Amino acid sequence: xxxxxxxxxxxxxxxxxxxxxxxxxxxxxxxxxxxxxxxxxxxxxxxxxxxxxxxxxxxxxxxxxxxxxxxxxxxxxxxxxxxxxxxxxxxxxxxxxxxxxxxxxxxxxxxxxxxxxxxxxxxxxxxxxxxxxxxxxxxxxxxxxxxxxxxxxxxxxxxxxxxxxxxxxxxxxxxxxxxxxxxxxxxxxxxxxxxxxxxxxxxxxxxxxxxxxxxxxxxxxxxxxxxxxxxxxxxxxxxxxxxxxxxxxxxxxxxxxxxxxxxxxxxxxxxxxxxxxxxxxxxxxxxxxxxxxxxxxxxxxxxxxxxxxxxxxxxxxxxxxxxxxxxxxxxxxxxxxxxxxxxxxxxxxxxxxxxxxxxxxxxxxxxxxxxxxxxxxxxxxxxxxxxxxxxxxxxxxxxxxxxxxxxxxxxxxxxxxxxxxxxxxxxxxxxxxxxxxxxxxxxxxxxxxxxxxxxxxxxxxxxxxxxxxxxxxxxxxxxxxxxxxxxxxxxxxxxxxxxxxxxxxxxxxxxxxxxxxxxxxxxxxxxxxxxxxxxxxxxxxxxxxxxxxxxxxxxxxxxxxxxxxxxxxxxxxxxxxxxxxxxxxxxxxxxxxxxxxxxxxxxxxxxxxxxxxxxxxxxxxxxxxxxxxxxxxxxxxxxxxxxxxxxxxxxxxxxxxxxxxxxxxxxxxxxxxxxxxxxxxxxxxxxxxxxxxxxxxxxxxxxxxxxxxxxxxxxxxxxxxxxxxxxxxxxxxxxxxxxxxxxxxxxxxxx
Numbered sequence: 001x002x003x004x005x006x007x008x009x010x011x012x013x014x015x016x017x018x019x020x021x022x023x024x025x026x027x028x029x030x031x032x033x034x035x036x037x038x039x040x041x042x043x044x045x046x047x048x049x050x051x052x053x054x055x056x057x058x059x060x061x062x063x064x065x066x067x068x069x070x071x072x073x074x075x076x077x078x079x080x081x082x083x084x085x086x087x088x089x090x091x092x093x094x095x096x097x098x099x100x101x102x103x104x105x106x107x108x109x110x111x112x113x114x115x116x117x118x119x120x121x122x123x124x125x126x127x128x129x130x131x132x133x134x135x136x137x138x139x140x141x142x143x144x145x146x147x148x149x150x151x152x153x154x155x156x157x158x159x160x161x162x163x164x165x166x167x168x169x170x171x172x173x174x175x176x177x178x179x180x181x182x183x184x185x186x187x188x189x190x191x192x193x194x195x196x197x198x199x200x201x202x203x204x205x206x207x208x209x210x211x212x213x214x215x216x217x218x219x220x221x222x223x224x225x226x227x228x229x230x231x232x233x234x235x236x237x238x239x240x241x242x243x244x245x246x247x248x249x250x251x252x253x254x255x256x257x258x259x260x261x262x263x264x265x266x267x268x269x270x271x272x273x274x275x276x277x278x279x280x281x282x283x284x285x286x287x288x289x290x291x292x293x294x295x296x297x298x299x300x301x302x303x304x305x306x307x308x309x310x311x312x313x314x315x316x317x318x319x320x321x322x323x324x325x326x327x328x329x330x331x332x333x334x335x336x337x338x339x340x341x342x343x344x345x346x347x348x349x350x351x352x353x354x355x356x357x358x359x360x361x362x363x364x365x366x367x368x369x370x371x372x373x374x375x376x377x378x379x380x381x382x383x384x385x386x387x388x389x390x391x392x393x394x395x396x397x398x399x400x401x402x403x404x405x406x407x408x409x410x411x412x413x414x415x416x417x418x419x420x421x422x423x424x425x426x427x428x429x430x431x432x433x434x435x436x437x438x439x440x441x442x443x444x445x446x447x448x449x450x451x452x453x454x455x456x457x458x459x460x461x462x463x464x465x466x467x468x469x470x471x472x473x474x475x476x477x478x479x480x481x482x483x484x485x486x487x488x489x490x491x492x493x494x495x496x497x498x499x500x501x502x503x504x505x506x507x508x509x510x511x512x513x514x515x516x517x518x519x520x521x522x523x524x525x526x527x528x529x530x531x532x533x534x535x536x537x538x539x540x541x542x543x544x545x546x547x548x549x550x551x552x553x554x555x556x557x558x559x560x561x562x563x564x565x566x567x568x569x570x571x572x573x574x575x576x577x578x579x580x581x582x583x584x585x586x587x588x589x590x591x592x593x594x595x596x597x598x599x600x601x602x603x604x605x606x607x608x609x610x611x612x613x614x615x616x617x618x619x620x621x622x623x624x625x626x627x628x629x630x631x632x633x634x635x636x637x638x639x640x641x642x643x644x645x646x647x648x649x650x651x652x653x654x655x656x657x658x659x660x661x662x663x664x665x666x667x668x669x670x671x672x673x674x675x676x677x678x679x680x681x682x683x684x685x686x687x688x689x690x691x692x693x694x695x696x697x698x699x700x701x702x703x704x705x706x707x708x709x710x711x712x713x714x715x716x717x718x719x720x721x722x723x724x725x726x727x728x729x730x731x732x733x734x735x736x737x738x739x740x741x742x743x744x745x746x747x748x749x750x751x
Contacts, residue, residue: 541742
């Protein structure tokens, strides 16, 4: 036991250590005899918690002369001294079955007679006559406790004293048979003689021990001579918890019972865990006369608890690692989805930033670097959002258009292709590459305690670099580094693809503008056109339109759709458009069906791999004073042209379909045909490709051309009659909800 000077217990007139040693030896022998008796090989397991009650019995008078507070409360605060049997009755002490104890059989009576009681289960109901539910039982007979007692001295002094202690035990459950209950107690028992008892005298200087039982020597290794007369703090050692010691000192100084588990040491230096319970004992006048200590070696229990805690901690660690692994996998899965979902460089940088904050960093900056080593763009995101946006803008402005500072970790990462970690950062550490941002406290307000710079690799080298920042001085783990590297590899590839796409798209856009004509300014015709490519790889496709003068003062109007959605289709479209233009001038007055037939033959003769739909109109303006245009139309498998007359009605026009161009089967079928219509002056024509009308409807993703055509007619009819061709183009283009196909629209007004 380890205590301060106030810890211990003492009994008056018990100072003759030689006599005490003799008495204790006698008691030990008596206990050994009892312990060896039949049926007592396994006495009930004492839990080692604070004693329920501590009594000192004057054997010469058969009275309880001293008791701790709990013992007094159990008996209804009876005045001391009190007869042993009177205290037994007042405290409600019964046998295990709840039957009253006879005077001769009661443990207190035997102790008062000078007999040692190694241990006996009894029940204590207390003064209220009901169970003490706080002690872990709902039995109306009261909780089972363990009674043990020892004679402390005999014949040497006026007082012949015995110590009687009631200790808590595990409560028996589920058995009606008294023998089964007792056996249940025994199965959970240890010998009472394994419990150490001590008594110290607080009235003597230093509160020395005045008595210890043999188990104290057995457990601690200190003999009776080594112990008596000393405060039991001699059990302290280098690893004894001072807080536990102070708790005992504080409790006992305040007159309270105390119970702690702490590390004690034997004379040979070996350590053991000691559960110590100490109770103050008072006389009838309320004067503190002794401290009774109950000690148990609980090393095995403490070690078992430590092993269990270690196992639990290992389980928690394993679970945490598993959760972190799942989180990393989820992040990588999300990254894959996010980074392949766009070919726009700026959008990809924003997506990468959102993936990093706050899961990998408090804030992030993504830097794009050109071939000259200059920073061309920066994307930053902070966990605090728009609140710190001005700070991020100021930080980016300090670096944009310039190379990385020579001392910057991000420059090292960019040049070496390896991650660079910096920790324990402050203004002094940041100054060489902060570009004055520490003076204005920009970086301080953003929070820079640790920094992880990583390259963004690409097929051609390094696209740029990324800086992850945490406010904590040591904000990045090894796992964070692994995840960040994997993320940067994926992001670098996606950004490189986006850059390649951007360059190809620029080339494709130039090609598309070259292939699609600028609409000419023709007499009495107002025209507008719009083109949208569906390809995610290049902004070109096979849809086309054309407006050209024809012999005889007529105007050729063309809409077509070459199979395919890429540069190959666009090239084929350019060839087809050139053939149509050429065929339109083969004769003085070429009819649309003749032109398409010639084009079809040329595709076959030239072995051009082109399959296309097309509609060709030849519009001749009215003679002076006339009120109608003559429009001839031939259709090679193309969606019908729409006509809107000045009264606002919208009708199908040029809806007679012939074979597609480029099939090679024209010779096997009847000749192509043309239709002729008179169109009132002021009418409008709408030519389009199937991408406009093949749109998912409200019923689902299916594409119904008839429904799309009806929606197109309805949209055009809903526009004012005065709507010009540009307005019409924009309005009908709004019907597109999914650009899964190339789209061309050409609108003309015939005045």
